[in-house]
Amino acid sequence: MIFQSSKDIKKFRASNGLLGEVLAKVRAAVAPGVTTLQLDQLAEKTIRDAGGTPGFKGYGAAWGAPPFPGTLCTSLNDVIVHGVPSNQPLEEGDILSVDCGAVLKGFHSDAAFTIEVGQSTERAQRLIEASKRSLWAGIEKARAGNHIGDISAAIYAVVRSYGFDVARNLWGHGIGRNLHEPPDVRNYGVAGTGPKIEEGLAIAIETMVCEKSHVLVTDQHDGWSVKTADGGMTSHYEHTVLITANGPEPLTLFED
8 A cells, every 4th residue: 555644654553553562462472381372362352452453363254265263373383374373382492473463543554573482493593583684674675766676685685695495475565454455575586676666655574484495385274374395494574664755664563
């Protein structure tokens, strides 16, 4: 979405600010023994207490897919996105990706992070670092006058410098009154190509990084969880970003 109204921008910032608060609370609650369903309940309560609604819950029903049952996508280890919250306790050494969306004042927000549960391996830590650093490299290129391909190329360069790969059939997106809007924001591409970035554009930039092969499969049991075909670990980071005259403004901040 390309924002032109200052009133709409204020509402959009409020939705994204709420989501940042939600993810900060969820992040602080991650620990061995906690279940992803408990994290999901914490997120939903925080959103509803603020007058918002979960952006993901029930998603998919409009086109005949099984409605997504959670407020959070909680994706463990080899699951890269769309993991369904459950009563399975988190274990020491797991890596957990948490993705969440909220709707407030008529506008959507979307963000994600990956975190170690307790202490994980050095390789898992590098994978998370690659995902996070590549996200910020992409955000830096999200400037009026640049192209979407500049974001994609920057993300891919950082991920490959770590020796990892990116998902090919999952990507970021425009956002605003709807959760998913044009343009697509892929994690690989050629600088100087794709749609031109305009002031007022809102996009969700998300880096989905694979330890090994980028080939993915969907879990046939829950119909949602997308995981690596080879069992390699994954990491997912995301921020909703507003393009302003002064550069990119990440709206969903949840870390110091």
